[in-house]
Amino acid sequence: MTYDAAIREGAAPPSYPMERVSPVDPPPQLAKLRSGRAASRITMWDGSQVRLVTAHPHVRSVLADRRFTAVTSAPGFPMMTRTSVLVRDQPHTASFIRMDDPDHSRLRSMLTREFLHGRAEAMRPVLRESLDGIMADLVARERPVDLVRGLTIPVPSRVIALLFGVSAESRELIENRAAVLIDRGYAPAQVAAARDELDGLLRDVVEERMREPGDDLVSRLVLDQVRPGNLTVEELVPMCRLLLVAGHGTTTSQASLSLLSLVTDQGLADSLAASLADGGELLPKAVEELLRFHSIVQNGLARAALEDVELDDVTIRAGEGVVVSLSAGNRDEAVFASPDTLDPHRDARRHLAFGHGIHQCLGQWLAKVEIEEMLSAVLRWMPGARLAVPFDELDFRHEVSSYGLGALPVTW
Numbered sequence: 001m002t003y004d005a006a007i008r009e010g011a012a013p014p015s016y017p018m019e020r021v022s023p024v025d026p027p028p029q030l031a032k033l034r035s036g037r038a039a040s041r042i043t044m045w046d047g048s049q050v051r052l053v054t055a056h057p058h059v060r061s062v063l064a065d066r067r068f069t070a071v072t073s074a075p076g077f078p079m080m081t082r083t084s085v086l087v088r089d090q091p092h093t094a095s096f097i098r099m100d101d102p103d104h105s106r107l108r109s110m111l112t113r114e115f116l117h118g119r120a121e122a123m124r125p126v127l128r129e130s131l132d133g134i135m136a137d138l139v140a141r142e143r144p145v146d147l148v149r150g151l152t153i154p155v156p157s158r159v160i161a162l163l164f165g166v167s168a169e170s171r172e173l174i175e176n177r178a179a180v181l182i183d184r185g186y187a188p189a190q191v192a193a194a195r196d197e198l199d200g201l202l203r204d205v206v207e208e209r210m211r212e213p214g215d216d217l218v219s220r221l222v223l224d225q226v227r228p229g230n231l232t233v234e235e236l237v238p239m240c241r242l243l244l245v246a247g248h249g250t251t252t253s254q255a256s257l258s259l260l261s262l263v264t265d266q267g268l269a270d271s272l273a274a275s276l277a278d279g280g281e282l283l284p285k286a287v288e289e290l291l292r293f294h295s296i297v298q299n300g301l302a303r304a305a306l307e308d309v310e311l312d313d314v315t316i317r318a319g320e321g322v323v324v325s326l327s328a329g330n331r332d333e334a335v336f337a338s339p340d341t342l343d344p345h346r347d348a349r350r351h352l353a354f355g356h357g358i359h360q361c362l363g364q365w366l367a368k369v370e371i372e373e374m375l376s377a378v379l380r381w382m383p384g385a386r387l388a389v390p391f392d393e394l395d396f397r398h399e400v401s402s403y404g405l406g407a408l409p410v411t412w
Contacts, residue, residue: 013041030328038312050321054328068303078321095242120365144388165216253404286344292351295327298403382412
């Protein structure tokens with residue numbers, strides 16, 4: 001029986017999120033749904049039914065269409081987790097990714113120049129120097145070493161410290177609170193408490209920069225936007241929180257899975273090592289493919305229809321919730337040949353790992369530089385790096401919104 005026939009006969013739509021069979025592949029049920037209608041019905045954790053979009057062109061279409069809102073309080077907006085209600089019920093805590101234009105573009109435009117390709121590239125030498133210090137320490141330790149605790153957590157953390165101009169002590173406090181916000185294992189009250197504490201820490205940073213600006217991102221926002229009256233402190237704090245949470249947790253997760261591929265796929269390791277010896281031209285291409293293949297935003301992005309929208313063969317009604325699956329779109333065989341194969345030579349630039357449309361990830365250039373440099377550092381400092389435990393003993397973080405690893409023990 002087909003999926004649509006089952007629905008017509010009264011069967012409940014499948015539960016979402018769906019279970020993985022392989023920890024490095026999306027749930028196979030997504031591929032079955034992708035071969036069907038443009039939007040299928042699914043049942044969320046709270047019993048609500050929303051639409052799921054899985055094909056690459058349909059995901060792009062929804063994310064680019066202003067008739068779908070990113071505002072959590074909109075009628076029908078999917079509550080992705082138990083903590084989603086916090087933003088819906090307290091809209092003043094929302095960052096601009098939970099806003100539509102004109103508010104979204106007004107706030108986002110204040111950050112655009114900070115995250116351009118050139119700014120990301122300018123950080124590469126500083127990042128490489130920092131990585132050499134980290135790697136020198138790691139290779140001096142007793143083997144095996146954990147590349148999550150030793151590398152993929154501290155590198156994004158140091159980048160954020162550079163951007164915000166905060167001390168190592170403050171960075172650790174901010175990091176710990178931010179980690180709670182992306183972990184579905186915490187109760188709403190715990191997440192709210194962590195968010196409020198993090199906002200208090202960030203408000204202290206903002207107020208310090210208002211008294212004594214420095215040469216960092218927060219200081220530039222204070223001087224260029226807060227003092228002229230374009231931005232309030234109440235708007236700046238959630239903006240800073242977004243940059244911290246998005247810039248740290250997601251990069252850590254993507255880097256951990258990318259390094260997992262590096263230490264388990266000898267062909268990938270050999271290709272990248274050979275390329276690095278000849279200038280490293282393959283590395284950026286391979287990172288795009290790793291972004292496509294792993295698709296760490298594992299449960300997708302939520303939207304709600306503001307009016308009736310025809311999406312190919314389906315009418316999505318005003319007030320209906322929609323979930324777009326980035327991982328399903330990134331494994332669409334109509335766009336990527338042999339999509340379940342990791343191919344570092346593939347042109348994967350059409351991937352959806354950073355989303356699409358006006359809410360596409362602002363920090364994508366910086367994230368790619370960080371991942372490229374971490375891969376390069378492991379290849380240079382740990383030749384022949386390999387897993388130090390059986391694959392089935394790895395700690396995959398299913399409970400975290402940005403799918404990754406709890407630890408990656410390696411030897412070389």
